[in-house]
Amino acid sequence: MRQRSLFVRALLTLIAGWIALGFVTPAAAVVVTPTTPDGWAPANVRTNATVAITTAQPRSGAGSLEFTTNTITPGQDKADYEKTWTPTDFPARTLSGLTALSYEYYRDSSSTTLAHLAPVLRLYVVDVTPTSPTFGKYALLIWEPAYNGTTPTPPVPTDQWITQDILNGKFWLFVPSGQSIPSGVVQNYNVTLNDWITGSPVGQPGDPAPINIDANTLVFGINVGVGSGWGATFRGFVDxxxxxxxxxxxxxxxxxxxxxxxxDILLDDFNRANTTKGLGRNWTGATNTYRIAGNQAQPFTTAGTIFWNAQPRVFGADQAACVTLAQIDPNGKHHTLILKAQSVTNYTRGMILVSYDATSQQVIVETVEPGQSGWTTRLNVPVVFNHGDVLGAQALADGSVKVYRNGVQIGTATTSPFFVNRGGRIGVWFHQTSGALFDDFGGGNTTP
Known part of the structure; x- marks a missing residue:
């Protein structure tokens, strides 16, 4: 029993030591997406540049971070993407404590800016030495390919991913304005992180003085970006x-x-014999205003609301519906999904419509509910659907409606408290859209 007590006390002492040293539990590699950004966000995006997560040049999965510039106004060709944190929350993230620092970048051959330019990486650092004259001030340490190669600067290889270990590379320093100290670039491009920590690098005459950087200096953010002042055009990626x-x-x-x-939640593929009217017993509502034609569904001019009628019929507060627009009627305003319908005979009891209007090339979300005299428009999304595209929607328990084209979200609507935590039926309504054909109706309960 005494041996167990000694072990527990020793373990508690070890844990206390970890806490005192700012020990942090190992962090797993994080997948950063537009809806789960893990603190990453666009920054310093000017009018002649863009940055976004796209599928254009996948690296370790289905996508990467894409940067573009098209310089029209000098200095407006800049875009960054960054993550910052409160320094005191991570006292062990010192500049001197870095054991690895790397990123991957890609320069597209369509770029017309100078051949040595590629996305750069910046570290946000802050002086936390209380006796320092720049205590509490911060700066950015910047690594870029142009200052980490031979002289003259070689061009960056194009159309290929470059994996760059930069821990022992050369970093120049920028002091942002608004800190009650001189700001600007410290022009010394031959300095490693260790040099900044152990030496006293300075810039050129007229440059601002660097902030104090020493063994205590904390890193509180990472930034990747392109521009400014590059000129011409650039397209590239980071991951x-x-x-x-x-x-x-x-x-x-x-x-x-x-x-x-x-x-994937396919309810009806319409693969059955042609009909003069009607879609079969799995549908209810104005089914006689539709027919099967060539293993697809075709609406008549008088087409009304129809609803999926196989069990469970009524779906929950988080529900989805989708349909393939096999043929779009160019004059049709109502290639429409129905969600959270409260009745199959009286739409005024409550219903959500998600419609593709081919005449104005937009998706419209509308709702109606008891006590309301007409339809309320909740969202208009300019978008072009082509024959064979899939219109999809999720109507969620929080009252929101997410709209999709071929599985990619194109908009979100806010409805009203009536649709919060409320289920209902799903279906379609191709009102006065008789030139259309639709296929592969799907839907049911979903997860947000």
Whole structure:
């Protein structure tokens, strides 16, 4: 019993030591998506540049972080993507404690800016030495390919991913304005992180003085970006940004949001004999205003509301519906999904419509509920659907409606308290859209 007590006391002492040293539980590589950004966000995006997570050049999955510039106004060709944190929350994330620092970048051959330019990586650092004259001031340490190669600067290889370990590379320093100290670039491009920590690098005459950087200096953010002042055009990508402090790691793998796969919940593929009218017993409502034609469904001019009628019929407060627009009627305003319908005979009891209007090339979300005199428009999304595209929607328990084209979200509508925590029926309504054909109706209960 005494041996167990001694072991427990020793373990508690060890844990206390870890806490005192700022020990942090190892962090797993994080998949960063537009809806789960893990603190990452666009920053400093000017009018001639863009940054977004896209599928254009996948690296470690389905996507990466894409940057573009098209310089029209000098200096407006800049875009960054960054993550910052409160320094005191991570006291072990010192500049001197970094054990790994890397990222991957890609320069597209369509770029017309200078050949040595590619996305850069910046570290936010803050002086936390109380006796320092710049205590509490911060700066950015910047690594870029142009200052980490031979002279003259070689061009960056194009159309290929470059994995860059930059821990022992050369970083220049920028002091942002608004800190009651001189700001600007410290022009010394031949300095490693260790040089900044152990030496006293300075810039050129007229440059601002660097902030104090020493063994205590904390890292409180990571930034990747392009521009400004590059001129012409640039297209490139970044992925797998990694900073490590022994067992603590910031690692961002940039990926698109998972595609909405409502069509996997297929309810009706319409693969059956042609009919003069009607779609079969799994549908209810104005079914005689539709027919089967060539293994697809075709609406008549008088087409009304129809609802899926196989069990469970009524779906929950988180529900989805989708349909393939096999043929779009160019004059049709109502290639429409129905969600959370409260009645199959009286639409005024409550219903959500998600319609593709081919005449105005937009998706419209509308609702009606008891006591309301007409339809209320909740969302208009400019978008073009082509023959064969899938219109999808989720109507969720919080009252929101997410709209999708081919599984990619294109908009979100807010409805009203009436639809919060409320289920209902799903269906379609191709009102005065007789030139259309639809196929592969799907839906049911879903997860947000």
């Amino acid at each position: 797998n940004v990694t900073a490590r402090w022994s067992n603590d790691e910031v690692h961002a793998n940039f990926e698109p949001d998972p595609a909405f796969r409502c069509i």
